Amino acid sequence: MAQVLPAERDLRRVIGDGDGVPDGEVEGLSEQDLLELHRWLVLLRTYDERSVVYHRQGRIGTYAIYWNHEAMQAGSVYALEREDWIFPSYRESAIALLRGMPASTILSWWRGHPAGWWDPRDWNVASICVPIATHVPHAAGLAWGKKLRGERTCAIAYFGDGATSEGSFHEGANFAGVMRAPLVLFCNNNQWAISTPVSAQTAADTLADKAVGYGIPGVRVDGGDVLAVYEATREAVTRARAGGGPTMIEALTYRVAPHATADDPSAYIDPQRVEEEKQHECLGRYEAYLRRLGLLSDEAAEAVRVEAAELMRTGIAEAEAEPPPDPGLVFENAYADPPPSLAADLADLRRILGAPSA
Amino acid sequence: MHWSTNTGVGLVAELTLVEAINDAFHVELGRDANVMVMGEDVGRAGGVFRATAGLLDRFGPERCVDTPLAEAGILGSAVGLCMAGWRPVCEMQYDAFSYPCLDQLITHVGRYRWRTGGAMEFPLVVRMPYGGGVRAPELHDDSPEAYYVHTPGVKVAIPSTPSDAKGLLAAAIRDPDPVVVLEPKLHYRTMRGEVPEGEHVVPLGQARVAREGSDVTLVAYGAMVPLAEQAAEELEGEASAEVLDIRTLKPLDEDALLASAAKTGRVVIVQEAPRTAGYGAELAAILAEKAMLDLQGPVLRVTGYDVPYPYWQLEDAYMPSVERVVDAVRKLLEF
Numbered sequence: 127m128a129q130v131l132p133a134e135r136d137l138r139r140v141i142g143d144g145d146g147v148p149d150g151e152v153e154g155l156s157e158q159d160l161l162e163l164h165r166w167l168v169l170l171r172t173y174d175e176r177s178v179v180y181h182r183q184g185r186i187g188t189y190a191i192y193w194n195h196e197a198m199q200a201g202s203v204y205a206l207e208r209e210d211w212i213f214p215s216y217r218e219s220a221i222a223l224l225r226g227m228p229a230s231t232i233l234s235w236w237r238g239h240p241a242g243w244w245d246p247r248d249w250n251v252a253s254i255c256v257p258i259a260t261h262v263p264h265a266a267g268l269a270w271g272k273k274l275r276g277e278r279t280c281a282i283a284y285f286g287d288g289a290t291s292e293g294s295f296h297e298g299a300n301f302a303g304v305m306r307a308p309l310v311l312f313c314n315n316n317q318w319a320i321s322t323p324v325s326a327q328t329a330a331d332t333l334a335d336k337a338v339g340y341g342i343p344g345v346r347v348d349g350g351d352v353l354a355v356y357e358a359t360r361e362a363v364t365r366a367r368a369g370g371g372p373t374m375i376e377a378l379t380y381r382v383a384p385h386a387t388a389d390d391p392s393a394y395i396d397p398q399r400v401e402e403e404k405q406h407e408c409l410g411r412y413e414a415y416l417r418r419l420g421l422l423s424d425e426a427a428e429a430v431r432v433e434a435a436e437l438m439r440t441g442i443a444e445a446e447a448e449p450p451p452d453p454g455l456v457f458e459n460a461y462a463d464p465p466p467s468l469a470a471d472l473a474d475l476r477r478i479l480g481a482p483s484a
Numbered sequence: 485m486h487w488s489t490n491t492g493v494g495l496v497a498e499l500t501l502v503e504a505i506n507d508a509f510h511v512e513l514g515r516d517a518n519v520m521v522m523g524e525d526v527g528r529a530g531g532v533f534r535a536t537a538g539l540l541d542r543f544g545p546e547r548c549v550d551t552p553l554a555e556a557g558i559l560g561s562a563v564g565l566c567m568a569g570w571r572p573v574c575e576m577q578y579d580a581f582s583y584p585c586l587d588q589l590i591t592h593v594g595r596y597r598w599r600t601g602g603a604m605e606f607p608l609v610v611r612m613p614y615g616g617g618v619r620a621p622e623l624h625d626d627s628p629e630a631y632y633v634h635t636p637g638v639k640v641a642i643p644s645t646p647s648d649a650k651g652l653l654a655a656a657i658r659d660p661d662p663v664v665v666l667e668p669k670l671h672y673r674t675m676r677g678e679v680p681e682g683e684h685v686v687p688l689g690q691a692r693v694a695r696e697g698s699d700v701t702l703v704a705y706g707a708m709v710p711l712a713e714q715a716a717e718e719l720e721g722e723a724s725a726e727v728l729d730i731r732t733l734k735p736l737d738e739d740a741l742l743a744s745a746a747k748t749g750r751v752v753i754v755q756e757a758p759r760t761a762g763y764g765a766e767l768a769a770i771l772a773e774k775a776m777l778d779l780q781g782p783v784l785r786v787t788g789y790d791v792p793y794p795y796w797q798l799e800d801a802y803m804p805s806v807e808r809v810v811d812a813v814r815k816l817l818e819f
Contacts, residue, residue, distance in 0.1 A: 211567075243601030246567065253599045257591045263557050264592070267564020274546050275568065294587065297557030304552055305561075459602035460594070460637045462660035465689075465735035 133344030140353035172434035197408035201355030229441025262298030269307035288319025308366035349377030504646035523575030580623035594637030613669035627757035644709035651686025668707035691740035697726030715809035781819035
């Protein structure tokens with residue numbers, strides 16, 4: 127077995143600050159790639175900002191905001207191939223947009239409508255995991271199962287800093303290490319689990335340090351730097367495909383929005399720190415980088431925003447056009463072969479509702 | 485093992501209950517290359533009860549996998565294996581060691597198909613030895629079926645004979661839905677019976693009349709079935725007791741339960757697990773809802789008590805016994 131080095135401590139960065147820190151570049155990314163990454167960031171940002179508005183308008187339910195997490199999502203997915211599997215948590219609810227899933231599907235999910243169901247095989251995107259870290263073993267199992275079949279597919283599991291305290295994270299990471307499963311464990315460390323700071327989650331210096339215990343490489347990356355995220359994920363995926371097993375990536379960022387629309391962070395978070403962090407949000411940093419390279423014009427940036435806004439207008443219109451779900455759906459889909467009692471329950475419910483029987 | 489012909493129907497073998505389970509594995513892994521077995525000590529050791537003996541040698545380490553000691557990791561990665569097209573059979577080494585896997589079972593295994601609008605199937609099996617009476621240390625004796633039965637999206641079967649142990653496991657492996665199979669470890673090696681050779685499937689959802697009777701029905705499953713049969717023998721000359729082996733707790737063969745209740749008019753439910761909110765309460769509720777006018781007296785339960793399973797020098801006092809079942813039947817006859 128390859129010797130596993132201590133996890134990296136320094137944050138990997140590519141994007142400079144336009145001042146003393148120079149810009150780097152990622153080998154192999156064309157101008158077209160750089161602009162496509164920008165399009166992805168804008169798409170995710172627009173989805174998130176519109177969703178907060180839709181929530182306030184009562185058009186979707188409680189929503190988990192991911193503002194300033196877009197670079198981690200876009201950068202990592204850009205390093206994958208279409209056949210690779212994505213296991214999102216609720217913080218990555220819209221990540222399948224990057225694979226072409228209609229916005230209406232995800233909006234329907236947040237509207238609590240069955241039109242928010244999808245077949246994971248259509249997008250190679252697993253269902254959104256609502257409990258914390260319990261999808262990490264799924265990603266490990268999928269990656270291991272694909273490897274057993276001799277396929278070259280990888281998997282990536284997204285989870286937050288709080289998730290690293292969960293037993294499921296440990297069991298999934300350990301399984302993946304033992305099975306040398308082609309898996310990327312992607313931790314978006316936004317430093318807050320609702321009101322609990324990362325210092326109250328672990329006594330470890332860094333979350334990437336945990337990788338050492340699983341016998342896998344651990345790296346740290348600036349989570350607001352889409353190019354550094356891309357590069358680190360590409361390296362992890364390349365290693366995984368070559369049979370090198372899993373990698374843990376700790377991407378460091380800061381949660382500048384509430385945990386979700388139902389949360390009021392004023393009770394626990396320093397608003398001044400939030401304002402400072404907002405000045406370095408990931409989309410603005412990337413746009414400044416592209417402008418320094420002369421790759422992004424005002425017109426091009428506007429065109430991308432218009433496209434994303436239109437996609438959201440269409441998405442919410444389609445989601446709202448979904449007819450109310452039939453109560454019969456309550457009894458469907460849990461079993462391929464349901465117990466007979468469910469049919470009796472449905473008949474009874476229809477009788478009471480006065481609806482025509484199916 | 486001794487092979488003989490079964491009155492011309494096919495070959496049968498005289499097997500212990502755990503040998504029958506092992507036989508089911510050999511047949512089902514041989515039949516379907518997507519079936520794999522995973523768990524703690526299932527490979528090199530062949531399982532602590534040897535239920536998976538010989539599978540590693542015959543099918544290789546990719547289809548008979550010694551896993552890390554992590555029940556949630558076993559079941560959680562089995563969910564992912566299903567997504568990759570496998571049909572994993574997960575062994576939980578003991579009843580009470582299965583509790584860490586309940587997180588995965590409740591939050592994902594029973595929900596994932598539903599969550600995909602019925603698009604994806606999760607044809608996995610969780611199997612484990614369960615139950616007491618084996619003079620074992622703490623937490624090797626539990627009857628956890630109620631936790632599993634209560635979880636939507638999951639089916640549950642408990643065999644009581646070697647033949648059913650093979651046939652129900654085969655049905656579970658072939659089923660498109662997640663199935664939990666609890667195996668009465670008390671009878672793993674103490675019970676022998678005729679088991680059909682080769683493919684043998686006992687469909688889920690069908691109860692079995694283990695013994696015909698006309699005055700009272702003893703409803704049981706797993707290790708309580710032979711106990712109920714002994715009680716029925718004890719009652720001979722006093723009352724004619726029918727023994728109904730539920731076999732599949734979910735989906736329940738309600739017709740068989742109601743038919744037997746209608747036939748005898750009296751029901752005693754025998755359950756090893758603690759009484760409160762146990763599976764027997766569900767059976768009693770169904771009888772109250774649907775068999776009221778067939779019954780000549782109250783539905784009685786003989787169960788474990790609402791206490792932690794005792795240390796083994798006390799376990800005989802905890803376990804339902806022939807005496808307790810006979811006592812319940814006498815009370816009911818006098819009602």
